[in-house]
Amino acid sequence: MDLLKRPMLRFALCLMILCFSLGASADWLWGSDEQPQPRVKVVKPFIEWRTGPASGYPVFHASEKGEWLTLLKRKTAWLKVNDEKGREGWVHVEDVLETVDATGEKVVLNEPRFDDFGSRRWEMGLLMGQFEEAASTAIYGGYQMTENLSAELWATQILGSASEIQMYNVNIVHQPFPDWQLSPFMTLGAGHIFIEPKSTLAVPEDRDNSIGHAGLGVRAYVTDNYFIRAEVKDYKIFTSRATNEEALEWKIGLSIFF
Amino acid sequence: MENRTKHIFLTRLSLASLVMFSGLTAAQEDERPLIEPDVQPQKVDEALIDTENFEIGAFVGILNIEDFESSFLWGGKLTYHLSERVFFEANVGFAEGGETSFEKLAGNVQVLSDDDRDYRYYNVNIGFNLLPGEAFLTEDYAFNTNFYLVGGAGATEFGGDTRFTANAGVGYQVLLTDSLAVQFVVREHLYRIDVLGEEKTSMNTEVSTGLSVFF
Known part of the structure; x- marks a missing residue:
């Protein structure tokens, strides 16, 4: 029972913090409604309403041309609306983009497209793969400085049967063809590697070395604001011994851009 | 004239x-x-539309740790919905391993120290809303639901060792309101471990339920 109490308590604390933060966020999100929600007017013959934010949900109503809809909230590509009779439902963003606002102009919502992929500023993602024989998981964030050049920060965890490795890298990425949907890049960087051998091995000795790397990869734009990223990197581990070590890593993952 | x-x-x-x-x-x-x-006709200001693509939540459940009994599990998750079908999900979970049958039978033996019995995992997954649907509570009251598949990878810390861990599972989510959801998840965690001598694949089943909020 003692074993149960501690995690229970920690869990309850977490729940409390969660509830508190939700209460706080609810206040600034919904608490003071000074500005009215935006309204749009249907100009197509009709707009279909669904019961939920996915195309699998059934259509239960349609707004006719000339009706006014209030935009309440958004989940992925679906907007929750209500009309003057107080009905509520979900309409697709493509339908909302064909409505007009009170000034009579077409509604403009920021829909990420391939064009934005070229002009992105920030990207972040998660990649998985192999570092030599071991499984490697990495997260990164990048800032695009020019069309061709970006700087990135990586944190990698490598879990093998002989050791646990943590690796941090800074690198510069050059993409020669920023307009391509499938855009190759090359990269150069440096960092630090922390190797912790498994305790079951005979002489466990923690190691902490500098590393440098060069790599090749590709970014493939998928849709909206995400893309697939795949890369191969060759690491040089600078040891204090007579010879340096080399390691090859490949990984693939999904990234989002802003 | x-x-x-x-x-x-x-x-x-x-x-x-x-x-x-x-x-x-x-x-x-x-x-x-x-x-x-008094008012001028307003253009649609996107900033006024609250987007709810993120979801944060907490869960409790039971984790069956292979060779080390089943124990209370708790944790948190963060989800980002890319589209109506696809989402990213990150989890952290905490549990504590029990005793092996050997420890129970032999009496005064300990395979692992108390610290090494702490079980921690994290994972990052891709999920797929396979069957969006509605659950009808009464004649005119329905909840939106999602039956989803989820799978990915991460790490497990247990027995003084951190191991690469793959996981896959299914979940059933009931949206109590547009922003509040309850989910039931069954998930299998797989990793290689040598805590009892030779290295083997450890299968750990998680059954959990949680509450989450969209923001």
């Missing part, structure tokens, strides 16, 4: 023009609203 005709013609003309003119001014007056609105 001529004068008279002129007179009639002219008066008629002036009358007609008068009528036309007054009609015109009346029409002009009609176009103006009775009360001038």
Whole structure:
């Protein structure tokens, strides 16, 4: 029972913090409604309403041309609306983009497209793969400085049967063809590697070395604001011994851009 | 006679023009609203539309740790919905391993120290809303639901060792409101471990339920 109490308590604390933060966020999100929600007017013959934010949900109503809809909230590509009779439902963003606002102009919502992929500023993602024989998981964030050049920060965890490795890298990425949907890049960087051998091995000795790397990869734009990223990197581990070590890593993952 | 005709013609003309003119001014007056609105017509400001693509939550459940009994599990998750179908999910979970059958039978033996019995995992997954649906509570009250598949990878810390861990599972989510959801998850965690001598694949089943909020 003692074993149960501690995690229970920690869990309850977490729940409390969660509830508190939700209460706080609810206040600034919904608490003071000074500005009215935006309204749009249907100009197509009709707009279909669904019961939920996915195309699998059934259509239960349609707004006719000339009706006014209030935009309440958004989940992925679906907007929750209500009309003057107080009905509520979900309409697709493509339908909302064909409505007009009170000034009579077409509604403009920021829909990420391939064009934005070229002009992105920030990207972040998660990649998985192999570092030599071991499984490697990495997260990164990048800032695009020019069309061709970006700087990135990586944190990698490598879990093998002989050791646990943590690796941090800074690198510069050059993409020669920023307009391509499938855009190759090359990269150069440096960092630090922390190797912790498994305790079951005979002489466990923690190691902490500098590393440098060069790599090749590709970014493939998928849709909206995400893309697939795949890369191969060759690491040089600078040891204090007579010879340096080399390691090859490949990984693939999904990234989002802003 | 001529004068008279002129007179009639002219008066008629002036009358007609008068009528036309007054009609015109009346029409002009009609176009103006009775009360001038104070507000200018507003363009749609996207910032006023609350987007709810993120979801944060906590869960509790039972984790069956292979060879080390089943124990209470708790944790948190963060989800980002890319589209109506696809989402990213990150989890952290905490549990504590129990005793092996050997420890129970032999009495005074300990395979692992208390610290090494702490079980921690994290994972990052891709999920797929396979069957969106509705659950009907009463005749006119329905909850939106999602039956989803989820799978990915991460790490498990247990027995003084951190191991790469793959996981896959299914979940059933019931949206109590648009922003509040309850979910039931069954998930299998797989990793290689050598805590009991030789290295083997450890299968750990998680059954959990949680509450999450969209923001």
